[in-house]
Amino acid sequence: MSVKYAKKTVQIMISIALMIFILFPMLWLLLSSFKLPLDLFSNPPELWPSKWTFKYYIQLLQEKSFTSAMLNSLIVSGFTTAISLSIGALGAYAFARFQFPRKNAFFLTVLASQMLPHMALLIPLFMIMKLTGLLYTHQGLILTYISFSLPYVVWMFRSFIIAIPYEIEEAAKLDGCSRMQVIRKIVLPLSMGGLVTTGIFVFMGAWNEFLFASAMTNMNVKTLSVRMAEFIGEDRIAYEIMFPAGIVGSLPVLLLVLFFQKYIVRGLTEGGVK
Amino acid sequence: MSKHRKTPGHTGWLSRFDRMSDSAAAGVYLTPTLILLAMTILFPMAYALFLSFAKMDFVSGRAHFTFIGLDNYAKMLQDLRIPNVLLQTFTFTAAKVIGTLIIAFGIALTIFHGIWGGEFFKKVFLIPWALSNVVNGLMWKWMYNGNNGIINELMMRLGLIDEYKSWLAESTTALGAVILADIWKSVPFAALILLAGMQTISKELYDAGQVDGAGTIQRFFHITLPSLKPVLMVLFVMETMWALRAFDLIWVLTQGGPLDKTMVLNVYAYEQAFRNFDMGYGSALAFFITICTLIFTVVYLKTIGKNE
Numbered sequence: 001m002s003v004k005y006a007k008k009t010v011q012i013m014i015s016i017a018l019m020i021f022i023l024f025p026m027l028w029l030l031l032s033s034f035k036l037p038l039d040l041f042s043n044p045p046e047l048w049p050s051k052w053t054f055k056y057y058i059q060l061l062q063e064k065s066f067t068s069a070m071l072n073s074l075i076v077s078g079f080t081t082a083i084s085l086s087i088g089a090l091g092a093y094a095f096a097r098f099q100f101p102r103k104n105a106f107f108l109t110v111l112a113s114q115m116l117p118h119m120a121l122l123i124p125l126f127m128i129m130k131l132t133g134l135l136y137t138h139q140g141l142i143l144t145y146i147s148f149s150l151p152y153v154v155w156m157f158r159s160f161i162i163a164i165p166y167e168i169e170e171a172a173k174l175d176g177c178s179r180m181q182v183i184r185k186i187v188l189p190l191s192m193g194g195l196v197t198t199g200i201f202v203f204m205g206a207w208n209e210f211l212f213a214s215a216m217t218n219m220n221v222k223t224l225s226v227r228m229a230e231f232i233g234e235d236r237i238a239y240e241i242m243f244p245a246g247i248v249g250s251l252p253v254l255l256l257v258l259f260f261q262k263y264i265v266r267g268l269t270e271g272g273v274k
Numbered sequence: 275m276s277k278h279r280k281t282p283g284h285t286g287w288l289s290r291f292d293r294m295s296d297s298a299a300a301g302v303y304l305t306p307t308l309i310l311l312a313m314t315i316l317f318p319m320a321y322a323l324f325l326s327f328a329k330m331d332f333v334s335g336r337a338h339f340t341f342i343g344l345d346n347y348a349k350m351l352q353d354l355r356i357p358n359v360l361l362q363t364f365t366f367t368a369a370k371v372i373g374t375l376i377i378a379f380g381i382a383l384t385i386f387h388g389i390w391g392g393e394f395f396k397k398v399f400l401i402p403w404a405l406s407n408v409v410n411g412l413m414w415k416w417m418y419n420g421n422n423g424i425i426n427e428l429m430m431r432l433g434l435i436d437e438y439k440s441w442l443a444e445s446t447t448a449l450g451a452v453i454l455a456d457i458w459k460s461v462p463f464a465a466l467i468l469l470a471g472m473q474t475i476s477k478e479l480y481d482a483g484q485v486d487g488a489g490t491i492q493r494f495f496h497i498t499l500p501s502l503k504p505v506l507m508v509l510f511v512m513e514t515m516w517a518l519r520a521f522d523l524i525w526v527l528t529q530g531g532p533l534d535k536t537m538v539l540n541v542y543a544y545e546q547a548f549r550n551f552d553m554g555y556g557s558a559l560a561f562f563i564t565i566c567t568l569i570f571t572v573v574y575l576k577t578i579g580k581n582e
Binding site: 021029090094115154208228232239249258268 | 291292296297299300301303304306307308310311313314315316317318319321322325337377380381384387389395396397398399400401402403404405406407408409411412413414415416417421422423424427430458461462463466467470490515518519521522525526540543544547548553556557560561563564567568571574575
């Protein structure tokens, strides 16, 4: 009996340690964002703020460099998501429903292009964008992000479409639906869950992207991740405003993810387990 | 015309599209995808290959290329920083992948056995995965700081250290600190995948094991682990690919320093291309990473193929 208890105790202790490892950093970030410099830089550090403040959140939202970066991120991520979903859905439909020559070769090419390391693409894309005048524009960044997300959208969406019974589409065609109508009225509504999940993943990828954003943006189109990384590069790190920025900057994605948690977990695990 | 448009399938562009063969329609559907990928991936890759054989100079503000054959690749062999960078890339990748898998396995097991993992935790759990590498970097940099970092304080109280340390600035601890921060972010995803894998193992298998007198540990090694082998394999390859392309977090935390102690290939390629403006050498390094990744891609596709 005592062996069993000992085992249970060890199990629980390990799980508590793991829990702290995952939860504590987030809690620390959140608490730090409500602290005045007095508490932030106290030595030794105290867990709870002695006085809670929202001052720096307000200051942050009044700072032009932050709000414009947030707007840029919204524009870039929004367009990336909308365009790659619409283009990718069509491509996925072709792979899911049609037979055509060299289908597998095409599909593998699309998949493989997703696996190329981004660093190898950064240098040539940077040069190309520079030559075409797309460097330091929203369009250039959107185009880049679309190309990263397209293979993923095609791959995810193909499996969602395959899961829809083909008979439904055939019946719709007999009723006089055109090819486009089949997609609009049958396929899209029936794969709504998949569309939402894929859309969130694409949006999140674009929102969080840093490597390309840091090389291909300047003052005018700087995205949030670039702006936030700058907090650290500045001569004097403005910690008190950096933490609210980290929280506010993560909120759009976090809210999406937490709200659609069930879909997301399903979408994540399907790729790995299947 | 406008009258007919309301009844598609009879006239105009739509009807012609509907009368097409399936292959032709597939062509129409695929064209935008293929054009975009050709423009932004295939062509740039070819361009990068060319760059890796070239030397770029700025002549009166304009880029000028000279073909120099394999010189950039030869430079890799002579570069004294490379052996160290390769070693660290290997350490970073191996430690990150193995650490992530072990911790994720532990967490998946505790959730699977119901020790924790209510609705609240399942939600909280997605946060590290959804946070950007930049925010993750800011957070850990703050926790590691040598003046009043919380990690210092915790370790002092636990009696593990005698005085505060700048974990990211000391050459002995920097790499480990970066790896831990990266593991923190990649654990939840791996744990979710492993948990999903555990949930597909049939309960009968465990019951049968119990009837045969297998203890908890035996059941773990003879039922859980073998059943999860395909999932572990996929995770292993995916995590390795991600570790090879790690950049953001390292850049935010250390930029490869102190004294190159956290310099991995990917960061080194970036530094060469965008700090030293040696696009040719940067491209050659990037191609080397590509080749390493392709090897793993082949393994990955083969594993997926085997599982299906």
